[in-house]
Amino acid sequence: MRLFFAIFILFITASFSAQAQDSVKLNTILSKVKRLADEQPLEKVYLHFDKPYYAVADTMWFKAYVTIEQNIPTPFSKIVYVEVFNAKDSLVKSVKLPLKNSVAYGNIPLNMRSFKQGNYYVRAYTLWMLNFNEEFLFTKNILIGEAIDKEVLTNISYTNEEIDKNIKTTAKIQFRDINKKVYANKVVNWSVISRGDVFIKGKGTTDQNGFLTITVSSKDGQLITKG
Structure with missing residues (x-):
């Protein structure tokens, strides 16, 4: 019985010793992982x-966000790169945008010389992200259809007035074809975009001279001077 008791105590002691060693190893691994994350933080881009x-x-139009773990704005990178590739993985267009408070606003004109109807994908990243696996880069598939308004010419004029500390903007737009013939009595869907975000949209009909008049209140008191 004494021998059995001694062996049992020895087994329990060895078991606790092994658990303690495993705990030390686990803590060491976690410490190394945390130190690696602190020294080499992983950035993420979202468009x-x-x-x-x-x-x-x-x-x-798009808005880019760059964060680190727990969606904290990155304090590291100051530039975000956005690229558009076609279905053959050929680079069609790229832009380099400065980050302000981990946010950037940008746009890419889909001109007829560079873009055709088909499937494309957008890739976005920071230079720091290139140190890691490509699967961490932002990618999104984008469908680009046939040109709808390629034969439409527009001429826009703006007037602004301040009413009760709000700025009201009136845009007068004339629509014509490539032969300068006006588009009379045509339904037009329109939207107003500020820094990549659509903040108001609507529908109207051109008059007999091809004009459509739109009146909106400017976002955050900003003047609308182009579109």
Whole structure:
């Protein structure tokens, strides 16, 4: 009985010793992982687009966010790179955007010389992200359809007035074809975009001279001077 008791005590002691060693090893691994994360933080890029798909001759507007773990704004990178590739993995367009408070606003005109109807994908990253696996880069598939408005010419004029500390903007837009013939009595869907975000949209009909008049209140008191 004494021998059995001694062996049992020895087994328990060895078991606790092994658990203690495993605990030390685990703590060491966790400490190394944390130190590696602190020394080499992993950045993530996310792009928010104004539309899910586009047509040739459209403009792709987007807002870029760059964060580290727990979606904290990155204090490291100051530039984000955005690229568009076609279905053959050929680079079609790239832009380099400065980050302010980990956010960047950008746009890519889908001109008819560079873009055709088909499937494309957008890739976004920081230079720091290139030190890691490519699977961490932001990618999104984008469908670009045939040009809808490639034969439409527009002329826009703006007037601004301040009413009760709000700035009201009136845009007068004339629509014509390539032969300068006006588009009279045509339904037009329109939207106002600020820094890649659509903050108001609507529908109207051109008059007999091809003019459409739109009146909106400017976002955050900003003047609208182009579009």
